């Protein structure tokens with residue numbers, strides 16, 4: 001891990017970010033065919049004391065990046081920034097990109113690096129104006145090119161790669177519901193998946209909404225089985241090489257989720273050597 005985490009520089013980061021991005025020639029983009037690296041056994045050094053972490057959450061659609069990144073952001077006092085949320089905000093606005101984004105998202109494809117970086121830069125700029133520093137990124141970077149651009153402008157301390165079997169991912173996406181009023185996420189799926197190849201069984205109880213949300217539940221338009229399967233195949237092709245990118249930098253922690261949130265959360269904290277009862281932690285794993 002880079003010991004000296006560079007804080008996001010209030011005035012220069014977003015513009016540097018964008019400028020670097022524009023300067024980069026498309027021909028230098030690394031293709032998703034990057035050679036997979038051998039998995040090594042090591043644990044990154046985790047030090048969260050006295051600084052605002054710059055972490056990234058990777059993982060397939062439906063794995064729970066949003067849930068765990070959001071909980072950790074509260075614990076560590078840094079913003080949780082999900083590029084999927086930024087894309088959805090943009091497509092539900094009446095802005096010029098709205099129609100184009102709706103089409104892309106509803107086909108399960110990735111939005112262009114240009115658009116997503118512009119949305120992220122704006123979000124970081126707004127946060128900096130409010131005094132935010134540090135972040136937990138969820139859903140970014142999703143291509144090696146995005147990872148390289150991020151690497152050019154700031155140091156990422158740690159990358160958490162959440163994992164679940166594909167069958168569970170599909171069931172979770174199909175069971176996902178959002179309260180259109182309070183914005184909270186729920187899940188109506190009752191998951192019991194037999195472990196294969198020596199892996200443990202996975203059970204997850206539904207995460208049901210309180211009575212006041214029941215009549216306001218909506219399903220994401222891209223959470224249909226066909227689109228979920230397309231998103232998964234896009235993940236394997238474009239985003240899995242990002243795991244290798246960070247693995248080679250020895251920043252990647254792999255975390256196989258053992259079950260639902262209640263079961264997984266304490267184990268994730270343990271893997272990150274964090275203690276929920278303290279505000280900020282210092283730890284060497």
Ligand SMILES: Nc1ncnc2c1ncn2[C@@H]1O[C@H](COP(=O)(O)OP(=O)(O)O)[C@@H](O)[C@H]1O
Nearest residue numbers: 061062083084087105109110111116139140142
């Ligand atoms: N970093 C990104 N690069 C390109 N497209 C993105 C990125 N983040 C989000 N998107 C777009 O927004 C959609 C929803 O993203 P997200 O909520 O993160 O979904 P998922 O459940 O698939 O992880 C994606 O399918 C993609 O079209």
